[in-house]
Amino acid sequence: MIYLDNAATSFPKPACVCQEMDRCMREYCANPGRGGHTLSLMAGMAVTSARDKVCKLFNIRDTMRLAFTKNATEALNIAIKGLASPGCHFITTAMEHNAVMRPLRTLERDLDIEVSVVRGNRLGETDPYDIKREIRRNTVLIVCTLSSNVNGIIMPIADIGRISHEYGIPFLVDASQGAGSLPVDVEALKIDMLAFPGHKGLMGPQGTGGLFVREGIRLRTLMEGGTGSNSGHVYQPDIMPDMLESGTLNTPGIVGLGTGAGYVMKEGVDRIHEHKSRLTELLTDCLSQIPGVTLYSSGDRNRNSGIVAMNLADMDPAKLSFILDKDYGICTRAGLHCSPAAHSVLGTNYRGAVRFSPGYFNTEKDIMDAVEAIQRIAYSAAT
Secondary structure (H helix, E strand, O other): OEEOEOOOOOOOOOHHHHHHHHHHHHHOOOOOOOOOOHHHHHHHHHHHHHHHHHHHHHOOOOHHHEEEEOOHHHHHHHHHHHHOOOOOEEEEEOOOOHHHHHHHHHHHHHOOOEEEEEOOOOOOOOOHHHHHHOOOOOEEEEEEEOEOOOOOEEOOHHHHHHHHHHHOOOEEEEOOOOEOOEOOOOOOOOOOEEEEEOOOOOOOOOOOEEEEEOOOOOOOOOOOOOOOOOOOOOOOOOOOOHHHOOOOOOHHHHHHHHHHHHHHHHHOHHHHHHHHHHHHHHHHHHHOOOOOEEEOOOOOOOOEOOOEEEEEOOOOHHHHHHHHHHHHOEEOEEEOOOOHHHHHHHOOOOOOEEEEEOOOOOOHHHHHHHHHHHHHHHHHHHO
C-alpha cells in the first residue's frame, strides 16, 4: 500500500507518537486539572508539556494563549464566531476550506454579516493588495489559509499580516495545510489567531488541534462548562486557555500532538519541506509528460506546500482514485475536497480532481510507482 493522502491525515505516525500515547493510556491517563492526586498532576504536566512544544514550534511567547481543540474546524469556528456581530464584515479568499466558508456563510445568513471573498489568479494565489482593497470600516477579521488543501498553493501570509497589522484588523490563519512543513512564526508573520489540526503535518492523532489567540483579542465563547478553575463562579472564566477549554481534555491525544510537534522540531521543518518538495516536484514533472493529464498545482516548491491535483482526460476523478486504490494499492483523494470555491477558481467545480499529497515517510519509489500507475491507466483509457 502506498499512502499519498497526507493532506487529509498524515500516515504513518512516528513511532514515538504511538509509544507515548500508549504509555499515557497505561500509566497516567487521569483527568488533567481536575484533582490534586499524583495521576491527575502527571496528566496535567503532560498537557502542559505538549502546550509548550506546540508554542515553541509556532513561536507563541505566552503558552497560556494556546487553547487545545478537537480539530482545526472547531478552532476556526471559535475564532470566526467569537468575533462576529450583526452587520460586521469579514474578508477571506476563494481558496478556503469549508471549515472557514461554512461558518462565514452561516453568519451571513443568520446574523446579517458581510463577507468579501478575494478570488486570486488561476491557481488561487491571492494578491495582498486585493485584500487591502476590500477593507472597510466595519471589517472585524481577515482570514486566510496558509496553503490550499486542494492544490497546495502557498498564500502570501506575511504580506497579508502586514496589511492587517497596518489597519489594526485581527488576522486569522488556517494552518491546516502547511503547519509542520512550512515555517509558521506568529510574531514574524503578524498572526493574531492561528488554527491548526494535530493529525496532519504535526503528525499527531486525529481529534486534536488548537487555537492561538493573541493577547488583547476577546472572543465570545461557543461553549461553557467545567474548567477545573474558578468552579465557584456561575460564569465561564475569562482567562486563557480555560475560557476555551471546557470539559475534560483529550489527554492521550494531546500527548500525541505534543510528541508529534517535538518530532517535527527534531527533524526540522525545513528538512521536512525539502523532502516533500522533492517528491512533489518529481510527481509534477512526471505527470506533466503523460498525455491526457491536466495539472492544477504549481511545480515550484516555493509556491506549493506539497500537493499535486490532477485529472486524466475525461475520466471521472472518483473512478481514477478508485482504480489507483483497488488495482495499484495507491491511496489518493478525489472530489471537491470540502473546498468548492477553490475548485471554482481552478475550473474543476463540475467534477473535482484527484489529489496526491506525499508525506515525510514517502519515498521516490512511491512516487514513481504512482506515475507508472497513471501511465498504465492513461494508456488503457486511450485504447
